[in-house]
Amino acid sequence: MAEKIDILGAAGAIAKGLGVTFKEMMSPTVTENYPDEPPKFEERFRGSHILQRDENGMEKCVACFLCAAACPADCIYIEAAENTETTRISGGERYAKVYNIDYNRCIFCGYCVEACPTDAITHGHGFELASYNTSTLIKRKEDMLAPVPPGAHAPVIAAEEAAAH
Amino acid sequence: MSDSSVPGNILAEAEEEPQQPGGTRRMVLNMGPQHPSTHGVLRLLIELDGEIVAKCEPDIGFLHTGIEKECEVKTYQQAVTLTDRVDYLAPLSNNLCYCLAVEKLLQLEIPPQAQWMRVMLTELTRLNSHLVWLGTHAIDIGAMSVFLYCFREREEILKIFEMFSGQRMMTSYFRIGGLALEPPRGWQKRVTSFIDIFPSRIDEYENLLTNNQIWIGRTRGVGFIPLEDMLDLGVTGPMLRAAGLAMDARKDAPYTSYEKFDFEVPTRTENDVYARYQVRIEEMRQSTRIIRQALEGMPAGPWKADAPHVVLPDREKMKTQMEALIYHFKIVTEGFRVPEGEVYQVIESPRGELGYYVVSDGTTRPYRVHMRTPSFGNLQAVPKMVEGILIADVIASIGSVDFVLGDSDR
Ligand code: SF4
Ligand code: SF4
Numbered sequence: 001m002a003e004k005i006d007i008l009g010a011a012g013a014i015a016k017g018l019g020v021t022f023k024e025m026m027s028p029t030v031t032e033n034y035p036d037e038p039p040k041f042e043e044r045f046r047g048s049h050i051l052q053r054d055e056n057g058m059e060k061c062v063a064c065f066l067c068a069a070a071c072p073a074d075c076i077y078i079e080a081a082e083n084t085e086t087t088r089i090s091g092g093e094r095y096a097k098v099y100n101i102d103y104n105r106c107i108f109c110g111y112c113v114e115a116c117p118t119d120a121i122t123h124g125h126g127f128e129l130a131s132y133n134t135s136t137l138i139k140r141k142e143d144m145l146a147p148v149p150p151g152a153h154a155p156v157i158a159a160e161e162a163a164a165h
Numbered sequence: 166m167s168d169s170s171v172p173g174n175i176l177a178e179a180e181e182e183p184q185q186p187g188g189t190r191r192m193v194l195n196m197g198p199q200h201p202s203t204h205g206v207l208r209l210l211i212e213l214d215g216e217i218v219a220k221c222e223p224d225i226g227f228l229h230t231g232i233e234k235e236c237e238v239k240t241y242q243q244a245v246t247l248t249d250r251v252d253y254l255a256p257l258s259n260n261l262c263y264c265l266a267v268e269k270l271l272q273l274e275i276p277p278q279a280q281w282m283r284v285m286l287t288e289l290t291r292l293n294s295h296l297v298w299l300g301t302h303a304i305d306i307g308a309m310s311v312f313l314y315c316f317r318e319r320e321e322i323l324k325i326f327e328m329f330s331g332q333r334m335m336t337s338y339f340r341i342g343g344l345a346l347e348p349p350r351g352w353q354k355r356v357t358s359f360i361d362i363f364p365s366r367i368d369e370y371e372n373l374l375t376n377n378q379i380w381i382g383r384t385r386g387v388g389f390i391p392l393e394d395m396l397d398l399g400v401t402g403p404m405l406r407a408a409g410l411a412m413d414a415r416k417d418a419p420y421t422s423y424e425k426f427d428f429e430v431p432t433r434t435e436n437d438v439y440a441r442y443q444v445r446i447e448e449m450r451q452s453t454r455i456i457r458q459a460l461e462g463m464p465a466g467p468w469k470a471d472a473p474h475v476v477l478p479d480r481e482k483m484k485t486q487m488e489a490l491i492y493h494f495k496i497v498t499e500g501f502r503v504p505e506g507e508v509y510q511v512i513e514s515p516r517g518e519l520g521y522y523v524v525s526d527g528t529t530r531p532y533r534v535h536m537r538t539p540s541f542g543n544l545q546a547v548p549k550m551v552e553g554i555l556i557a558d559v560i561a562s563i564g565s566v567d568f569v570l571g572d573s574d575r
Contacts, residue, residue, distance in 0.1 A: 006378070009376070012376070013378055014377070016376070017377060019372070020369050020373055024314070030317055030320070041327070042327040042331070042349075043328075043349070044329075044331035046331040072244075107335065108332065109337050111242075111246070114345070117483060117490065
């Protein structure tokens with residue numbers, strides 16, 4: 001502890017410090033007004049996933065399982081099925097019948113996006129994922145699919161299979 | 166309470182101790198595990214004689230995550246995401262050290278642009294870490310406004326990280342073989358505008374603190390510990406430099422082309438909390454210098470190594486060339502084999518010497534990854550530092566160590 005405090009010096013130092021405070025009072029605020037205003041993200045922000053469709057409305061995912069292999073948190077679950085004459089979901093031979101991501105485990109690392117050879121899985125900017133119930137955090141394919149682009153035909157699903165869906 | 170599992174059992178000892186003449190007895194104070202000044206879950210058992218600390222024992226391990234063990238079940242590239250989470254204030258330093266270690270085993274040559282980018286981003290990490298340290302250290306001692314200003318600048322650094330990698334904190338931006346993604350469009354402008362204003366912001370913090378009598382009163386002459394003791398305990402980083410020893414891995418064992426940069430290693434000799442503050446402020450200025458040099462001299466060229474068996478091919482190639490697609494499938498599904506051997510790589514993290522010891526048994530997953538983290542070593546200095554001083558000075562002393570509990574417990 002300092003034994004003797006130099007009064008003038010202390011007053012000067014306080015004045016200098018207050019000078020900073022007054023200068024900052026005049027400068028514009030940098031805080032974001034979330035949730036009243038949407039937060040700003042950088043382009044590459046890794047938020048909740050979006051499963052993309054191609055220009056014809058077909059799902060881009062061909063159920064190759066690469067994303068599931070790359071995932072360090074093991075949180076992607078896929079069941080593959082063959083496209084047929086009557087049921088055509090994706091552009092490739094197979095499509096993902098079930099595609100779940102467990103957001104309890106996902107660490108938003110982007111390894112799945114990096115691994116996907118067809119750019120099917122991408123990171124959106126969604127981030128408001130908190131929930132009181134962890135079972136709602138397992139998102140299914142339907143929750144993540146991008147909307148069918150305007151003018152495109154939605155994937156063809158045969159009548160009996162559509163009934164089963 | 167007499168609990169024999171307590172480290173050193175000082176609680177029980179104090180109970181048994183006979184009352185001293187005058188009816189006084191030593192008091193045991195549990196500081197933590199949830200104490201605002203420990204910034205994490207550190208428990209300090211402090212035995213007090215009046216207001217003087219008679220004995221202090223840190224109890225660590227509350228944040229043990231098992232990251233070292235977890236690395237053994239991930240492929241080499243997947244383990245990068247785990248290194249992010251060792252030290253939440255310096256994820257890129259941990260990424261870098263791990264990648265350097267594995268690259269040494271693989272004998273990979275990293276192209277200059279990736280190396281310089283790594284230097285620039287780890288120096289930004291140093292700024293990020295020192296800013297959080299300065300803000301929280303000041304708030305512990307009672308200076309509120311510094312905290313707000315520090316976090317404003319830190320926010321900009323995190324935005325830069327987000328711009329590069331997509332994530333503010335858990336970046337995973339350095340990968341084995343180079344960078345995860347191409348540097349984003351317009352990064353030069355962003356980093357330049359930050360670096361242009363940052364020195365004036367350091368002046369601002371200094372205006373608030375450096376000559377402030379209260380700050381000086383709380384920090385000067387506090388937290389002394391002899392240099393020999395620090396060396397014995399394994400203390401590294403700014404604490405050593407504040408005791409006059411210019412030990413810095415960036416100078417002593419340059420990695421990622423640090424030898425091409427012109428900077429100084431600041432030292433002080435007073436060896437107290439105030440000296441550590443001065444050292445870190447000066448380090449921020451030096452980091453700014455390094456970032457500016459990296460910005461101006463950034464070499465052009467590829468940002469990942471030319472090693473098709475390790476590094477994922479370019480996306481364009483992967484979609485058009487069969488061979489690249491095969492490599493892509495192989496690397497993603499199996500990973501890559503790393504030659505048998507072991508390696509120890511040291512870098513200078515914001516907190517001191519960070520070392521990764523990686524053992525490979527020739528498979529696609531590490532046999533062992535051990536982290537020599539600076540927080541663990543530095544924390545060992547706390548008892549020596551605080552015994553015999555006032556309880557109020559304990560806060561200032563442990564703040565000057567700048568530890569991250571996740572980093573210390575792994
Ligand atoms: S972001 Fe990472 S953790 Fe999440 S699903 Fe993709 S690979 Fe798995
Ligand atoms: S999202 Fe991509 S990587 Fe994953 S199964 Fe579908 S096509 Fe393969």
